Amino acid sequence: MLYGREFTGVMNMEKVILKSFYVSNFKSFKDEISFTTEIDYSKKEYLERNTFEEKEEVYNKVSYIYGANGSGKTNFCRAIGWLKSIIALSPIIAFNVKSL
Helix, strand or coil: CEEEEEEEECCCCCCEEEEEEEECCECCECCCEEEECECCCCCHHHCCCCEEEECCEEEECCCCCCCCCCCCHHHHHHHHHHHHHHHHHHHHHHHHHHHC
């Protein structure tokens, strides 16, 4: 299953914020894994320089994925790519359904 629980933004993709992303049963991911851009308040020395605020929520400017070879980094990026495609195509699909 591929889904973004908290994907916020406008449909034309001008400004989209990926708050968190969860994926399971996709390529090498049987169990659910997660990714978030929400800040870690325990790292207070980095909060001012490395965060931004949008609609009263604070996010990291930079997030990263790391792991051993073969651990699924590329498949995770592919999962995010699938989500991006689904969101980008959703207005087209909705238009075609209305036309039927």
